[in-house]
Amino acid sequence: MATEAPLNGEQTASLPGVELLWVGRVAEHAVDALAHRDVLDAAESARLDGFIRPQDRDAYAVGHVALRRLLGARLGQAPEAVVMERESCTRCDGPHGRPVLPGNAVHFSLSHTKGMVLIALASDPVGIDVEPLPRPTTVVDVTPQLHPAERREIERIPADQRPLAFARCWTRKESVLKARGVGLNEDLSLTYVGAGPQPAVNADWLLADVPVDPGFAAAVAVCRSHAPDATAAPDAAAQAG
Numbered sequence: 001m002a003t004e005a006p007l008n009g010e011q012t013a014s015l016p017g018v019e020l021l022w023v024g025r026v027a028e029h030a031v032d033a034l035a036h037r038d039v040l041d042a043a044e045s046a047r048l049d050g051f052i053r054p055q056d057r058d059a060y061a062v063g064h065v066a067l068r069r070l071l072g073a074r075l076g077q078a079p080e081a082v083v084m085e086r087e088s089c090t091r092c093d094g095p096h097g098r099p100v101l102p103g104n105a106v107h108f109s110l111s112h113t114k115g116m117v118l119i120a121l122a123s124d125p126v127g128i129d130v131e132p133l134p135r136p137t138t139v140v141d142v143t144p145q146l147h148p149a150e151r152r153e154i155e156r157i158p159a160d161q162r163p164l165a166f167a168r169c170w171t172r173k174e175s176v177l178k179a180r181g182v183g184l185n186e187d188l189s190l191t192y193v194g195a196g197p198q199p200a201v202n203a204d205w206l207l208a209d210v211p212v213d214p215g216f217a218a219a220v221a222v223c224r225s226h227a228p229d230a231t232a233a234p235d236a237a238a239q240a241g
Contacts, residue, residue, distance in 0.1 A: 015208050017222040022119040030058035033065040039079040055114045063112035074106050098181050124223035127178030129171040133163045145188045153195040167217035169195035175221040176205050
């Protein structure tokens with residue numbers, strides 16, 4: 001079972017292949033991130049300037065400044081010197097797929113939403129996702145798009161517990177799809193990750209829930225190439241660094 005970890009900092013993860021998790025509250029990092037926006041490249045700066053809502057701008061700034069700092073420390077480079085590329089899109093083959101480092105010197109994934117930012121660094125392909133708990137109407141509208149077993153799991157539990165179950169399922173699913181580089185281009189009914197208290201076991205991907213603030217759900221997925229046991233999918237136990 002996961003050990004609740006203090007938020008807002010680097011965390012080590014017991015999930016094989018994941019070197020580091022960073023979990024932060026936007027409100028506690030926004031001022032510093034905006035003050036150091038000079039570490040961003042031209043494309044990131046243009047994206048930052050394009051946000052209309054301050055909460056969206058702040059989440060983007062916190063996520064991308066923190067990512068550059070973490071990658072810079074990992075690579076022994078200044079944050080602003082880190083070069084990121086884009087893989088080809090899995091749908092149209094255009095140059096706007098997931099961001100990667102040249103030669104995959106380290107794999108990484110970033111997710112931010114209003115209020116929370118999560119980053120994972122790993123030795124293997126990795127995906128991470130954080131989402132606020134959805135409205136009940138969203139659960140009703142989107143659940144039919146999930147894997148049949150996930151739909152049954154959500155429909156079996158009381159209505160007031162379904163937003164959390166749905167959010168667990170969604171973040172697990174998106175973390176796997178991000179790690180595979182396909183994102184939401186893939187039909188949501190194809191990959192089974194489970195909506196229950198524990199993620200489903202997958203032969204190719206290790207999957208774990210990440211402890212975050214109430215009102216949110218989060219998950220991380222990493223390729224199993226370093227996994228010693230293909231029969232267990234542990235939670236992402238984390239300890240403050």
